[in-house]
Amino acid sequence: MQKTIIGIFQSSTEAQQAREALLTAGFDLNCIEINDHVDTRDDRLTDGQMTDTTTKSNTFSPFPADPQAEIEREKYFGKNGAIMTIQVNNTDQTIRATEIMDDFGAMDVNEFE
Numbered sequence: 001m002q003k004t005i006i007g008i009f010q011s012s013t014e015a016q017q018a019r020e021a022l023l024t025a026g027f028d029l030n031c032i033e034i035n036d037h038v039d040t041r042d043d044r045l046t047d048g049q050m051t052d053t054t055t056k057s058n059t060f061s062p063f064p065a066d067p068q069a070e071i072e073r074e075k076y077f078g079k080n081g082a083i084m085t086i087q088v089n090n091t092d093q094t095i096r097a098t099e100i101m102d103d104f105g106a107m108d109v110n111e112f113e
Contacts, residue, residue: 005097007084007106012036015082018104022086025100027093036082 009015015034022032084101088094 001089003088003094005086005088005094005101007086007101009082009084009105010107011105012080012082014105015084018084018101018106021100021104022097025096027086027097031087033085034082035084036080 007015007018009018012034015036019032019034023029084106086097086101088097
């Protein structure tokens with residue numbers, strides 16, 4: 001049975017690094033999506049997670065982002081987080097994907113600030 005794992009990262013750079021680690025571990029690129037349009041600025045958060053629809057980068061790009069460009073973008077546009085989803089097919093994949101995402105800073109929804 002296929003499951004979806006969701007990870008929230010405080011920066012899109014963390015999410016990109018997690019994606020690279022997942023690919024290295026053998027996960028299929030087509031099963032991983034990143035939305036790096038998440039606004040994590042404290043003054044704009046509500047009870048639920050808000051997303052910024054005015055972002056300037058390419059969503060769901062299959063190519064790794066240029067790390068220097070990401071740093072500059074985060075400086076210019078403020079602190080932007082990312083949401084990663086990954087489709088897994090079994091318990092072993094679930095455990096491994098969760099461990100990798102945790103290693104790169106994925107947060108529980110209830111911990112996100």
